[in-house]
Amino acid sequence: MDARVSGIAPETTAVAPTGLAVPPERRRVVLSPINRRRWQNFKRNRRGFWSLWIFLTLFVISLFAEVIANDKPFLITLNGKPFFPAVVSYPETAFGGEFETAADYRDPYLQKLIADKGGSIWWPLIRYSYDTHNLDLPTPAPSPPTWRLTEAQCKAVVERKGLKSCRDLEYNWLGSDDQTRDVVARLIYGFRVSVLFGLILTIISSIIGVAAGAVQGYFGGWTDLLFQRVIEIWTSVPSLYLLLIISSVLVPGFFVLLGILLLFSWVSLVGLVRAEFLRGRNFEYIQAARALGVSNRVIMFRHLLPNAMVATLTFLPFILSSSVMTLTALDFLGFGLPPGSPSLGELLSQGKANIQAPWLGLTGFFSVAIMLSLLIFIGEAVRDAFDPRKTFR
Amino acid sequence: MNDSNASTLLSVDELSVAFRHASSELLAVDRISFDIKKGETVALVGESGSGKSVTALSVMKLLPYPAASHPSGRVVFKGQELLQLAEHQIRHVRGNDISIIFQEPMSSLNPLHTIERQIGEVLMLHRGLTGTAARARTLELLTQVGIPDPAARLASYPHQLSGGQRQRVMIAMALANEPDLLIADEPTTALDVTVQAQILKLLKDLQTKLGMAMLFITHDLGIVRKLADRVCVMSRGKIVEQGPVEHVYTAPEHPYTRQLLAAEPKGQPPALNPAAPVVVSTDDLKVWFPIKRGVMRRTVGHIKAVDGVSIELHRGETLGVVGESGSGKTTLGLAILRLVSSNGPIVFLGHALQGLRFKQMRPHRREMQIVFQDPFGSLSPRMSVADIVGEGLGVHHPGMTRHECDERVVRALNDVGLDPETRFRYPHEFSGGQRQRIAVARAVVLEPTFVVLDEPTSALDMLIQAQIVDLLRDLQRRRDLTYMFISHDLKVVAALASRLIVMRDGKVVEAGAAADVFRNPKSDYTRALFAAAFSLETAPEGVVSQ
Numbered sequence: 054m055d056a057r058v059s060g061i062a063p064e065t066t067a068v069a070p071t072g073l074a075v076p077p078e079r080r081r082v083v084l085s086p087i088n089r090r091r092w093q094n095f096k097r098n099r100r101g102f103w104s105l106w107i108f109l110t111l112f113v114i115s116l117f118a119e120v121i122a123n124d125k126p127f128l129i130t131l132n133g134k135p136f137f138p139a140v141v142s143y144p145e146t147a148f149g150g151e152f153e154t155a156a157d158y159r160d161p162y163l164q165k166l167i168a169d170k171g172g173s174i175w176w177p178l179i180r181y182s183y184d185t186h187n188l189d190l191p192t193p194a195p196s197p198p199t200w201r202l203t204e205a206q207c208k209a210v211v212e213r214k215g216l217k218s219c220r221d222l223e224y225n226w227l228g229s230d231d232q233t234r235d236v237v238a239r240l241i242y243g244f245r246v247s248v249l250f251g252l253i254l255t256i257i258s259s260i261i262g263v264a265a266g267a268v269q270g271y272f273g274g275w276t277d278l279l280f281q282r283v284i285e286i287w288t289s290v291p292s293l294y295l296l297l298i299i300s301s302v303l304v305p306g307f308f309v310l311l312g313i314l315l316l317f318s319w320v321s322l323v324g325l326v327r328a329e330f331l332r333g334r335n336f337e338y339i340q341a342a343r344a345l346g347v348s349n350r351v352i353m354f355r356h357l358l359p360n361a362m363v364a365t366l367t368f369l370p371f372i373l374s375s376s377v378m379t380l381t382a383l384d385f386l387g388f389g390l391p392p393g394s395p396s397l398g399e400l401l402s403q404g405k406a407n408i409q410a411p412w413l414g415l416t417g418f419f420s421v422a423i424m425l426s427l428l429i430f431i432g433e434a435v436r437d438a439f440d441p442r443k444t445f446r
Numbered sequence: 447m448n449d450s451n452a453s454t455l456l457s458v459d460e461l462s463v464a465f466r467h468a469s470s471e472l473l474a475v476d477r478i479s480f481d482i483k484k485g486e487t488v489a490l491v492g493e494s495g496s497g498k499s500v501t502a503l504s505v506m507k508l509l510p511y512p513a514a515s516h517p518s519g520r521v522v523f524k525g526q527e528l529l530q531l532a533e534h535q536i537r538h539v540r541g542n543d544i545s546i547i548f549q550e551p552m553s554s555l556n557p558l559h560t561i562e563r564q565i566g567e568v569l570m571l572h573r574g575l576t577g578t579a580a581r582a583r584t585l586e587l588l589t590q591v592g593i594p595d596p597a598a599r600l601a602s603y604p605h606q607l608s609g610g611q612r613q614r615v616m617i618a619m620a621l622a623n624e625p626d627l628l629i630a631d632e633p634t635t636a637l638d639v640t641v642q643a644q645i646l647k648l649l650k651d652l653q654t655k656l657g658m659a660m661l662f663i664t665h666d667l668g669i670v671r672k673l674a675d676r677v678c679v680m681s682r683g684k685i686v687e688q689g690p691v692e693h694v695y696t697a698p699e700h701p702y703t704r705q706l707l708a709a710e711p712k713g714q715p716p717a718l719n720p721a722a723p724v725v726v727s728t729d730d731l732k733v734w735f736p737i738k739r740g741v742m743r744r745t746v747g748h749i750k751a752v753d754g755v756s757i758e759l760h761r762g763e764t765l766g767v768v769g770e771s772g773s774g775k776t777t778l779g780l781a782i783l784r785l786v787s788s789n790g791p792i793v794f795l796g797h798a799l800q801g802l803r804f805k806q807m808r809p810h811r812r813e814m815q816i817v818f819q820d821p822f823g824s825l826s827p828r829m830s831v832a833d834i835v836g837e838g839l840g841v842h843h844p845g846m847t848r849h850e851c852d853e854r855v856v857r858a859l860n861d862v863g864l865d866p867e868t869r870f871r872y873p874h875e876f877s878g879g880q881r882q883r884i885a886v887a888r889a890v891v892l893e894p895t896f897v898v899l900d901e902p903t904s905a906l907d908m909l910i911q912a913q914i915v916d917l918l919r920d921l922q923r924r925r926d927l928t929y930m931f932i933s934h935d936l937k938v939v940a941a942l943a944s945r946l947i948v949m950r951d952g953k954v955v956e957a958g959a960a961a962d963v964f965r966n967p968k969s970d971y972t973r974a975l976f977a978a979a980f981s982l983e984t985a986p987e988g989v990v991s992q
Contacts, residue, residue: 087874336823337818337819337820337823337824338823338824338825338826340780340785340816340818340824341816341818341824341885341888342826342837343785344783344785344811344814344815344816345811345815345837345838345841345842345888345892346807346808346811346812346838346841346842347837347838347841348841355826355829356826356829359826359828360828
C-alpha cells in the first residue's frame with residue numbers, strides 16, 4: 054500500500070495565485086499532472102510516437118490532395134488575370150478556346166493556347182487526379198512505372214509527342230492501373246478517403262456506443278438486461294452478408310456505406326463503457342453527488358464519463374484501424390464505394406486481377422500494411438500512456 | 447543497537463528504498479537500521495506513507511523491482527544477505543523461514559481454491575508434503591489457529607468464512623512451515639474491534655508456543671503496547687526513535703513520538719438538549735433486501751440490513767451509531783438520507799420524506815448532507831476542489847452568480863481550515879486529512895442542518911483523526927449542526943456523541959445518552975464491544991461474532 058502510494062506520488066504543481074477579489078480562474082490551460090504523465094509515457098514509446106507523427110504527416114498531406122495530384126493546375130495567369138482551375142470550373146472559352154465545355158487542361162491544344170497568349174500554368178506535383186485517364190500510355194494498361202520502361206516500349210509515344218527519350222515522358226511513378234489511371238494519385242486520394250471514412254465511423258460509433266453503454270451501466274437492472282439481450286441478438290446477425298445485401302439494394306456512396314457500417318460497429322464499445330459505469334456508479338463520490346441532489350444526467354456526464362473515457366480512448370486507434378480495414382475489405386469485394394472512386398481495396402482487387410502487373414498489388418499491399426501498422430503502433434503507445442502502472446526501465 | 451549477538455535473527459542495516467517515478471527518484475525509506483532477536487516482537491509504527499510496509503516488503507524482496515531499488519543497506523537474516531539473493535534463492539526463504547500476513551483477508555486468499563488446497567500448496571512447495579500427510583498437517587494448523595470444526599472447514603471456500611476466520615486461515619498458511627520470522631502487515635486493520643482482539647490474542651499465543659520472532663506493522667499504538675517488546679517509530683522514511691515499548695511509551699524522546707502518543711481524540715461532546723426542536727426522527731425504520739430464488743425470481747426471504755430502528759435527534763446533538771461491520775450502521779444513514787429505499791416514516795424538520803421522488807427530495811437535500819469514510823474515493827479525481835465544493839451550490843442555488851458561488855466556497859474552505867488559494871488544485875494533490883476536510887467543506891457549503899458522518903475518521907492516521915474530530919466539533923458549535931456519527935471506533939465516538947445507539951444485525955441493542963451507555967453498558971454485546979475497543983480484551987465465546 055505504502056509502496057504504491059509513494060511510488061506514484063505526483064509532484065505538486067504550481068498553481069496560479071488567485072486573490073479573493075479576482076474572479077476565479079475556472080480552467081487551467083496547462084495539462085493536469087496526470088495528463089502530463091500520460092503524454093510523457095506516450096513519448097517514451099518511441100515507435101508509437103514516431104508512428105503518430107508519420108501518420109499525421111501523411112494524413113495532413115493527403116488532405117491537400119487536390120494541390121498535390123490533380124489534372125487541373127492550381128493557378129493560371131493569363132493577361133494579368135489569375136485563374137484557379139483546381140477550385141473553380143472554367144469553360145474552355147475563358148482561355149480562348151472554342152467550346153463552352155469545361156476546360157481540359159491536360160489537352161496540349163489548350164496548353165499551347167495559354168502559352169501563346171503569354172500566360173503561365175502552375176501545375177501540382179503530379180498532373181493526374183484519381184480519375185484522370187492517361188491517354189499517352191506507352192504500353193497497354195496496366196502500364197509499369199515509367200522509370201522501368203525500356204526505350205523500345207515507349208518508342209511510339211516518344212515519337213508521337215516529339216520527345217527524346219522515355220525519361221522525358223510525364224511520369225507515372227507507380228505505374229498505371231488497368232484503366233490507365235495514375236496509381237500514385239489514386240493512392241493519395243484513396244488514403245484520404247480511407248482515413249476520413251475510418252475517423253468519421255469511429256467517432257460516430259464511439260458516441261453511440263458510449264451513450265448506450267453509459268445508460269446501461271448507470272441504470273442497471275431491467276434497462277441493462279433488455280439492452281444487453283438486444284445487443285446480443287444484434288451482434289449475432291451475420292453482418293457481412295447483410296452488408297452485401299443492403300449495399301446491393303441501396304446505391305452505395307460514402308454516406309450510405311457509413312450508415313450501413315455504423316449499424317454494426319457501434320456495439321464494440323458498449324460492453325466496455327457499461328462495465329466502467331457499473332463500477333463507477335458505486336463510487337463514493339457518485340453517492341456524494343446523489344446526496345447533493347445532482348441529477349442523473351449531470352452525474353453521468355460530469356462524474357462518470359471522464360472515467361469511462363480512459364478505456365474508450367485506449368480502444369480508439371484499434372477501432373479506427375478496424376474501420377479502415379472493413380472499408381478496404383468491402384471495396385476489395387466490390388461492394389464498397391461506387392466504381393471509379395479512389396480506394397485502396399479497389400487497388401488491391403486490381404492487383405489480384407492483374408498478377409502480371411505486380412506494381413498494383415505491391416502498392417496496395419504496402420500502403421494498407423503500413424497504414425494499419427502505424428495505427429496499431431499508435432494504439433500500443435496510447436495503451437501505454439493510459440496504463441497507470443507502466444514504468445520504463 | 448547493532449550488537450552482533452548470536453541471538454539476532456534479522457538485522458536491517460542502513461536500508462534505503464527508492465522508487466523511480468518518471469525521471470525523478472523518490473526515497474521511501476531512508477537509511478533505517480533495526481534488529482530482531484529470536485522470539486521477539488518488534489513493532490513498526492507510523493503514519494501511512496511513512497515507509498512501514500515498504501520496509502517489510504523489502505525484507506522479503508517483494509517490491510516492484512526495477513521501479514523500486516535499494517540505494518544502500520543490507521538485510522541479514524541468519525547470516526544470509528537477503529538483498530543479494532537471486533530470485534530462485536529468495537523463494538526458499540519466503541514462506542519458509544520468513545512469512546507474511548497482509549492487511550486484507552478478503553483479497554489475500556484465492557477465491558477459487560478450497561482452504562485445504564491453499565494451505566496444502568504452501569506445504570507442498572516447501573516441504574513436499576502431499577496426500578494424507580498434508581491433510582493431517584493442515585488440520586493441525588487449523589486447530590492451532592482456532593478455527594471451529596476444522597475438519598468440516600477443509601472443503602470450504604474463502605467466501606464461506608467470516609473476515610476473522612479468513613485472517614485465521616492466512617495465519618495458518620503463514621505458520622505452515624514454522625517460520626522463524628513472521629511479518630504481520632496491519633493484520634487487524636480491516637477487522638472489527640471484537641475480532642481484532644481475538645486475532646491479536648491468537649498471534650500472541652502462537653508466538654509464545656512456537657517461539658518465533660514477529661515484525662508487527664501497525665498504526666495503532668494501543669496494539670503496540672499490548673503486543674510488542676520493542677518499537678520503532680517511523681516518520682517520513684526514517685526511524686526517529688526505537689527502544690523497549692515501556693521506555694518509549696513512558697519517556698518518549700523524539701517530538702514526533704510525543705505527538706503521536708498525545709494524539710488521542712479528546713474533548714467533550716455537545717450536551718443533550720431535549721428542549722431543542724427535533725431535526726430527524728424515524729419510527730420502526732426497515733431496510734430489507736429481498737433474496738430471490740429460482741427461475742421466477744420469487745422472494746424467499748429478506749436480508750434485514752436495518753430492522754425496525756427508531757431514533758429521535760434534536761438540534762445541535764450528535765447521535766453516535768456504533769456496531770460491528772455488517773450491523774447496518776451505514777445503511778441506516780443512507781436510508782435516512784433516502785439514498786436507499788426503506789420502509790417506515792422518516793420525519794425531517796417536520797416534513798415526511800418517505801415516498802418522495804428524487805426530484806421532490808431535492809429541496810430537502812440542501813438541509814441534509816453526508817461525509818463518507820474514504821477520502822480518496824469520495825472526491826471525483828477529475829474535478830478541481832472549487833468545482834467539487836461548489837457542485838451543490840449549482841444544484842440548489844441555480845441563480846447564484848459565479849462570484850457569489852466562489853465566495854461561499856472560499857468561506858467553506860476557510861471554515862474547514864484549508865487555504866482557499868488551493869481551490870484550483872485537484873484532489874490527488876492533497877493528503878488524506880486534507881481530502882477529508884474538502885469532503886466536509888462540500889457538506890457544509892450548503893449550510894445544512896443535518897450531516898451524516900459515515901466513518902469520517904476511519905481511514906485517517908491517528909494525528910489527523912484527532913484534528914478532524916476537533917474540526918467537526920468546532921463546526922458543530924459554530925453552525926449549530928446536528929450530526930449522525932457512524933463509526934466502529936469507539937474512542938472517536940466517545941469524544942463526539944451525545945446520544946448513542948449500539949447496533950447488531952440491523953437491530954438496536956442498546957440506546958441512550960452516550961455518557962450513560964459508556965459508563966454503564968447494559969447488554970453483554972455492548973460490554974464486549976467496549977472491552978475490545980478500549981483494552982483489546984477478548985469477549986467470552988458466543989457474545990460477539992468470530
